[in-house]
Amino acid sequence: MPASSKNKKSYRGKIYLLLFIAFAGLIITACVSTITIVSQDGFVIPGDSAHMVIALQWSETNFDRNDRQVVGICVPKAWNAARNTNMSYTSDAGNGKLVLIPDGINDPASGRPYAEAMMKKFGIGPNHISDMEWVVFWTDNKLFVANQTTVKGTIRIAIKTSSDYLSFKPGYAMCEDEDGLSDANSGYYQSQFGTCMEVIGNDANEDVQDFCNAQIGVSEPAGATENDIITIKYNGNLDTSTLKNRSDIYFCAKAFTSAGDSIEVCQPSAVTRLKLFDVKQWRIDLWPKKFFSLQNGVSLTQIKYYFTDETGTVKTGYGNTADPFKFNFKCK
Amino acid sequence: MLVQKIWLPVILMVLVGTSCTIKKDVYTEPVKDLDALWRIQNVTRNSVDITQFVDSAGFRLTLSNDNTYTLSGNNIPFLVSDGTGTWSTDDPQYPYSLTFKPTDGAGSFAGSIATPASKGERTLSITFSPGCRSNTYIYTFEKVTQ
Structure with a gap:
């Protein structure tokens, strides 16, 4: 009799432990992010601007949040996108611009600069030449989102291209600056790569750097x-x-x-x-x-x-x- | 008696005055001992490690304490070619750049440097762009122990 009561106790203990872990998981999961590519130029003349539009959605599931949305793009290094990109957002939580993340601000999950952390996490996706970089921006203001709400936002991107002839598949990623690229739970970040964008002019003698194939x-x-x-x-x-x-x-x-x-x-x-x-x-x-x-x-x-x-x-x-x-x- | 009366406070004053010596505890950054025979431990191009694909095994850079250098066995781009010349840093305690002046040529060539300690040994990393400015190389050196 005492032995079976002991067993019961330890069984109950295990259930409590599992329940505790499940609740702890819910508490940690504070936001769920999704990213959708709405549109992306298929052909661009070298030197012109390439346009992309992406839709973001993020939900706060446990408590109110007031933080910045972080958006990274993966593009050829030749574009020098850190200097040549204009990015703006409209959302249920406010509108504004996305600006380059200042030096010294790191991804809290890895402790590394966001660009480096995104390259480590997402790489160059389906592209075949590694001459690409992640360039990472964040919203110019913190966006307040109440608990148990889902916010929809649209990001408009324009990048002045270089004179290089190339084709590649652009990458997009998002997260929130308080969580960064955390793997503590799923849903803290998301990435997508688009279809092949061709940036090719009329000069038949110019070599095309083909990242896509x-x-x-x-x-x-x-x-x-x-x-x-x-x-x-x-x-x-x-x-x-x-x-x-x-x-x-x-x-x-x-x-x-x-x-x-x-x-x-x-x-x-x-x-x-x-x-x-x-x-x-x-x-x-x-x-x-x-x-x-x-x-x-x-x-x-x-x-x-x-x-x-x-x-x-x-x-x-x-x-x-x-x-x-x-x-x-x-x-x- | 009067002499004794005078001497006693004088001796006491001298004792008090000499009992404490003012010790200035100023921390000085050690002068970085760059003069050594260096070999390449690691090579990155645009932040990607390419050490295993390049021929850097024979690379030997001697930085002597009379500020002359000798480079031999170089099979990868560097600030200077195989040969001799002089070297200098901008600051012996906090060096940020290392400059080479080859004997057989005009001009000097500088790279930015860091001198982190690894496993108790000082290493030397030189960052430079020998070709296109968009390409950045970091060579990390370790001392050759004889």
Whole structure:
């Protein structure tokens, strides 16, 4: 008899503990956020403004709140969106502008700057080139929202684009400044990536940096000189030739100088061998000045390149054609 | 007797006066010992760690205490090329920038620096943009212990 009463007691104790945890969870869950992409320009002329409209909704479920809405966008670095973005909001809780979050204000969940925290949490989404950044804004005023209410808001974004020809999928994220990107409960933040936006002009000779589609050969950063480290990646998963089945992939390149000379480095060797970094994906990170043995003062305008096997006979070019991949040297 | 009367307070005054010495407890930031043989521990480009993909193993930078430097084995962009010259910091106690002047050339090249201690050892990180200004590199160095 005493033994069974003890069991009953411990059983009841467990139920109390579970109830306590459930209530604690409810108390912590103070807001639920959702983000919807309402519209986004499909085509933009380089240099014009790209427009996006997103709808936000957030609910306060446990107590009144008076805090700022934080909105991040993930766009190509070349746009310098921190300087070139206008963002405004209309909402049930008030209207105004969204301004860049001042330096020194961090995501309370990670203790890191919001831009860094969003890159860590959401990355570059479905994009294929990492030359992107999160730029994070917040409402110019705190917005008061009473407990048990849901607020709807609309964010209008206009970003003056650069002269670069590119296509990418913009990212959007939201949270509240008091919670940040907290994982203590679901619903504190949300992110979405849009469809592919093309920012392309009329110059057929201009290279288009395609963030949207996976490609056999990708280079970064987009802006570089011969005195940068450039990364060239080969994605064997997209190659239709037999090169992808080789264990070693080599870089075969011809560099063109501003004086009109060309320098070829195409001998399979330890210097030209790519490093495996993922399944059937290789990369080479090179310093063009050293790689092409440039004298001081010599600058490069372009590299044309292929990927080859150790014999140099199996060769992959742009889109599996006989044309080479190209990398243009210029600063953005 | 009169002499004794005078001497007693004088001795007491001297004793009181010398019993306390005023000690100024001023904390001074140590001069950062940058003169060492340095090798590269970590390389980032635009905040992305690319250490494992670049050839930085042979990079050796000697900063001597007579303010001369020697760089050898460099296979990645840096403020200066392999060779010798002089180095200086803007402030020995709170250095924010490190400047190199190569022997065989005009001009000087500066990067901003930080000198955090890691595992009890001082490390040196240099931030610079050798190519496009939009690309920022941070090389973190550790001392080569012989």
